[in-house]
Amino acid sequence: MKVTHYRETPARAVNIEGASGVKMRWLISQKEKAPNFVMRMFEIKEGGHTPLHSHSMEHEVFVLEGEGVLVYKDNEYPFSDGFAIFIPPDDMHQFKNTGKGLLRFLCMIPNEKS
Amino acid sequence: MKVTHYRETPARAVNIEGASGVKMRWLISQKEKAPNFVMRMFEIKEGGHTPLHSHSMEHEVFVLEGEGVLVYKDNEYPFSDGFAIFIPPDDMHQFKNTGKGLLRFLCMIPNEKS
Numbered sequence: 001m002k003v004t005h006y007r008e009t010p011a012r013a014v015n016i017e018g019a020s021g022v023k024m025r026w027l028i029s030q031k032e033k034a035p036n037f038v039m040r041m042f043e044i045k046e047g048g049h050t051p052l053h054s055h056s057m058e059h060e061v062f063v064l065e066g067e068g069v070l071v072y073k074d075n076e077y078p079f080s081d082g083f084a085i086f087i088p089p090d091d092m093h094q095f096k097n098t099g100k101g102l103l104r105f106l107c108m109i110p111n112e113k114s
Numbered sequence: 115m116k117v118t119h120y121r122e123t124p125a126r127a128v129n130i131e132g133a134s135g136v137k138m139r140w141l142i143s144q145k146e147k148a149p150n151f152v153m154r155m156f157e158i159k160e161g162g163h164t165p166l167h168s169h170s171m172e173h174e175v176f177v178l179e180g181e182g183v184l185v186y187k188d189n190e191y192p193f194s195d196g197f198a199i200f201i202p203p204d205d206m207h208q209f210k211n212t213g214k215g216l217l218r219f220l221c222m223i224p225n226e227k228s
Contacts, residue, residue: 001186001187001200001201001202001205002198002199002200003184003191003193003197003199004197004198004199005194005196005197005198006196006197006198007196009198027176027198028174028198028200032200032202033202034172034174034200035172035202035203035224036150036151036172036224037150037151037174037222037224039174039176039198039222058148058149058150060142060148060151060152060153060222062141062153062176062220064178070117072115073115077117079117080119082119082120082121083117083118083119083120084116084118084119084120084123084141084142084153085116085117085118086115086116086142086146086148087115088115088146088147088149089149091115106176106220108151108153108174108222110149110150110151
């Protein structure tokens, strides 16, 4: 069991290729023995973005703060706080902060299949 | 794929035994073919609560608005917006709105095993 404010979990820089100004907090993870999926919080600086990439894990996203666009299959979809976003497995996607100030969202992914 | 503000998804009353003043929105569900887990938003009126119950699905919760307590194994854990909460499978739990105004949180659960 865990009941914790997100600020108690450190934000670490995401230094993968194609990422710019991105930090991530592991809010609920396999450390808590989450059996099926995990909860991360992303913080993207003004002008920053995640990589344009695809992978076998779906994303379930909820936007907490800021404004951005989802790049998805060569189109751009704007969003702001209060948006829920579902990205199916294997589809190309990228999150860009297009607003003033921080973009913050939750991103849940399934555990890797063992 | 889905990019939608939560207000576009209707809030429906949760009329199960032990629930009081609870509404739920299915933000990401099997309608979107979410392969592993789903995202719901709960809205609990001032003084309202979910049932005190247990089940085989874990909960991953993020609190968006308001104040409440988690009743968990005979203890109470206060929380407010910005808290992440993990409830393992099979543990007794209840969410109570103890603040002024609405309590709003996301609650993710795994898909039922077929």
